[in-house]
Amino acid sequence: MITASTALVHHVCSVPFSRSIRFCSFTVTCSGKVPLSSSSVTRASHVDPRVLLGMSESELQQLAVDLGQQNYRGKQLHHLLYQRKVKEIQDFSQLPLAFRNDLEGAGWRVGRSPTYRTVTAADGTVKLLLKLQDNRLIETVGIPVGDEKGSMRLTACVSSQVGCPLRCSFCATGKGGYSRNLQRHEIVEQVLAIEETFQHRVTNVVFMGMGEPMLNLKAVLEAHRCLNKDVQIGQRMITISTVGVPNTVKRLAAYKLQSTLAFSLHAPTQKLRETIVPSAKSYPLDAIMRDCKDYFLETSRRVSFEYALLAGVNDKLEHALELAELLHKWGRGYHVNLIPFNPIEGSDYQRPHKKAVQAFAAALESRKINVSIRQTRGMDASAACGQLRNEFQKSPLLTNSDSEKPQPDVQVAC
Ligand code: SF4
Secondary structure: OOOOOHHHOOOOOOOOOOOOEEEOOEEEOOOOOOOOOHHHHHHHOOOOOOEOOOOOHHHHHHHHHHOOOOOHHHHHHHHHHHOOOOOOHHHOOOOOHHHHHHHHHOOOEOOOOOEEEEEEOOOOOEEEEEEOOOOOEEEEEEEEEEOOOOOEEEEEEOOOEEEOOOOOOOOHHHHHOEEEEOOHHHHHHHHHHHHHHHOOOOOEEEEOOOOOHHHHHHHHHHHHHHHHHOOOOOHHHEEEEEOOOOOHHHHHHHOOOOOEEEEEOOOOOHHHHHHHOHHHHHOOHHHHHHHHHHHHHHHOOOEEEEEEEOOOOOOOHHHHHHHHHHHHHOOOOEEEEEEEOOOOOOOOOOOOOHHHHHHHHHHHHHOOOOEEEOOOOOOOOOOOOOHHHHHHOOOOOOOOOOOOOOOOOEEOOO
């Protein structure tokens, strides 16, 4: 099964930093102790309320009325934003000039960002770097998959933060540091940018790009609402991924979304998991499994456990057997997604041999565990999570990149 790109070997990282990094309201230390508080990170994001993208139809209608227009002008705004995907207020040519001027005069903007760089892999996967209003760069990936009937499934893998504070040991994003949370429109616009690039509707969205979605849950849920109701992507076509932040899976389950939770497990034991995912120290495996079970019971949606296979680290037969035992202990409603590691520069980890991957999958299947192996997509497009962004913006903490100009698009041949 092809799901997201291994670009999105989201939640598989852990390169130890030799220094402490302080950002906004909290500190990450090289000890592997990451203060996991979604609220502390949420406070770190700046809020820009006068952005149209992300607003619902009723909110847009209210805005129109507030600016002295009739209700239906709000509906027109909705159509222009989400159907026509117009990027500038002055290009809303169906609207009276006076209304456009009033919107701009009151400080409103659409909220679309320019594409700074486009990289196309030989398999058709496209990675975009978007340059945000504060000059920070984020990655988003479009993954096209054709079916036998000739139609195309287009998956957008979206980022939820600029960088990531969690530093999973195998992840390029984690190596690049953390800057801030994304706002809801900065998540939604990634999907629209992928649609524009492919001239095709996005059919699936996975929150598996840069960042830990559960550390930005408010904006992620707002973007989820917008993608579902305004951009018209079915809830079942949306997957929210996490490496695990205490108390957030319960919060997510309470919304009873019909979306898949993809939990990045990567190890069958607490001890091994802590060596791969530093933040695991704050969230014991038993608590994770209990929360995932509750998620299934609350939503009836099967939880997908993501498992990045790292050669010689967590890909042995004994690990598969331990994983099967763990899942059986916690009942039904699970699926395991195996992700052969996508090597990144500077990482000590290796990609496992194909035979090891198949043996791991076979061991799980023999114990009646649902399993699939994620196909590698876009490996030639700096595909590992955060890799492309890191090439162009070494420190996401810096903002003085005004001089950076859009870069030429590139095609990457295998
Ligand atoms: S983006 Fe963050 S949570 Fe996801 S793998 Fe990378 S470091 Fe871990």
